[in-house]
Amino acid sequence: MGLRAQHSNGFCLLQVEDSRIDAAGAIAFKEAVRQASEGGQDDVLLDLGAVDFIDSSGLGAVVAVMKALGPDRRLHLAGLRPAVAKVFRLTRMDSVFTIHATVADALKDAA
Amino acid sequence: MGKTVFSLSFTATPLAVRRGLLAFETYLAGLPIASERRDSICIVLAEALNNITEHAYPNATGPIWLRAQVQGHQFIATLRDRGAALPAGLLPQPGPGTGHSAPNPTDLPEGGFGWHLIRSLADGLDHARFAQWNELRIIFRNAVPSPPLP
Numbered sequence: 001m002g003l004r005a006q007h008s009n010g011f012c013l014l015q016v017e018d019s020r021i022d023a024a025g026a027i028a029f030k031e032a033v034r035q036a037s038e039g040g041q042d043d044v045l046l047d048l049g050a051v052d053f054i055d056s057s058g059l060g061a062v063v064a065v066m067k068a069l070g071p072d073r074r075l076h077l078a079g080l081r082p083a084v085a086k087v088f089r090l091t092r093m094d095s096v097f098t099i100h101a102t103v104a105d106a107l108k109d110a111a
Numbered sequence: 112m113g114k115t116v117f118s119l120s121f122t123a124t125p126l127a128v129r130r131g132l133l134a135f136e137t138y139l140a141g142l143p144i145a146s147e148r149r150d151s152i153c154i155v156l157a158e159a160l161n162n163i164t165e166h167a168y169p170n171a172t173g174p175i176w177l178r179a180q181v182q183g184h185q186f187i188a189t190l191r192d193r194g195a196a197l198p199a200g201l202l203p204q205p206g207p208g209t210g211h212s213a214p215n216p217t218d219l220p221e222g223g224f225g226w227h228l229i230r231s232l233a234d235g236l237d238h239a240r241f242a243q244w245n246e247l248r249i250i251f252r253n254a255v256p257s258p259p260l261p
Contacts, residue, residue: 020129022125022128022129022132022157023125023128023129023161023164023165024125024126024128024129025129053153053157055154055157055158055161055225056158056161056223056224056225056228057161059224060224082146082147082150083150083153083154086150086151086154087154087224087228090227090228090231090232091224091227091228
């Protein structure tokens with residue numbers, strides 16, 4: 001799982017570089033996010049702009065990532081493409097996560 | 112336009128399912144189906160294939176056979192596997208009012224979304240058990256604006 005990490009405006013910004021978060025990649029995704037975010041205090045902003053497709057296993061992995069961050073760090077999502085946004089909407093997970101249209105919007109909101 | 116019938120068999124593993132779905136997406140992109148609807152079809156197929164991998168073949172793997180085609184305005188996908196029979200009651204007709212809702216997001220479930228997505232996005236589901244095979248037929252109504260030319 002390709003994941004590019006940087007710190008920006010008080011966020012741990014994680015850019016997913018793979019085009020799918022699916023059953024074949026869900027475990028690697030969880031592990032990559034855990035490694036990239038552990039030890040920090042910042043909220044995590046997950047940039048999904050390169051992700052064309054997510055299935056229920058991938059969605060479960062995103063939920064697991066949020067739980068692993070604990071109560072003091074939020075998980076923000078940005079850049080949801082149409083098929084990904086549809087999965088979040090139909091499962092009502094769009095009400096659980098803080099979703100920003102773009103990474104730039106998320107950083108601006110935090111500034 | 113690409114050919115109107117898609118047929119592919121592969122092994123029920125997550126990686127083979129991913130490769131099968133990528134081939135299916137390429138086929139689907141050649142059909143006159145709106146991109147929003149193509150997304151829905153791909154989501155349903157992915158969940159149905161994951162179910163086979165996880166539940167029909169829980170301790171081993173086995174073959175999956177996927178066939179899809181346009182029939183008039185409908186798009187129909189048929190999945191076959193030789194795994195465990197689908198539990199009775201898992202397959203009510205999709206649509207509102209069937210008594211099946213999404214998991215409550217405030218419970219933060221990490222699973223249980225698959226059938227909900229299938230029921231939400233497919234217009235018809237038919238399951239049959241033939242000998243040792245499961246056959247799941249998934250129907251998407253009004254997916255194709257006009258029948259393809261002969």
